[in-house]
Amino acid sequence: MVGNWRRELARFAPELRVLVHHGAGRARQEFAALAREYDVVISTYALLHRDEAELSRVPWSALVLDEAQNIKNAATKAAQTARTLPADWRGAHRHPGRESPGRPVEHLPVPHSRLSRLGRGVPPPLRPADRAGARRRGD
Secondary structure: OHHHHHHHHHHHOOOOOEEEOOOOOOOOOOHHHHHOOOOEEEOOHHHHHHOHHHHHOOOEOOEEEOOHHHHOOOOOHHHHHHHHOOEOOEEEOOOHHHOOOOOOHHHOOOOHHHHHOOOOOOOOOOOHHHHHHHHHHOO
16 A cells, blocks of 8 residues: 555655655664655555554644545554544555555545544544535535
8 A cells, every 4th residue: 555655645745755664774873854855655564563652752733544444443453543643633544355456545534433543633534414514516
């Protein structure tokens, strides 16, 4: 998924500065300072818990988790870490039946129950009238 997101961002938002935090050569000691220089940081669920100290030092404006089935079990270390990272906004996306891997987050609806697993920073669910208005505006 890391490579796919990097390619999608390069294709659809080439102006964004993207840091890939992955692999043995990833930044550890200087990660917080380095992450602040980028618009987007892409990482993996495996590193959520492993690099929790480094990830927690960044005041994230948004935390978006793709393949959210990886945090379905709230007792896992990845899910616990995802809930504790400092973020102003949180979102999660699960590919139903995995028939649509790689589709951007905005292309599929995200059940509020899945978002609420992430804890603070989760907006309240939209009422049906709000959802219809958002669709008309293209939100």
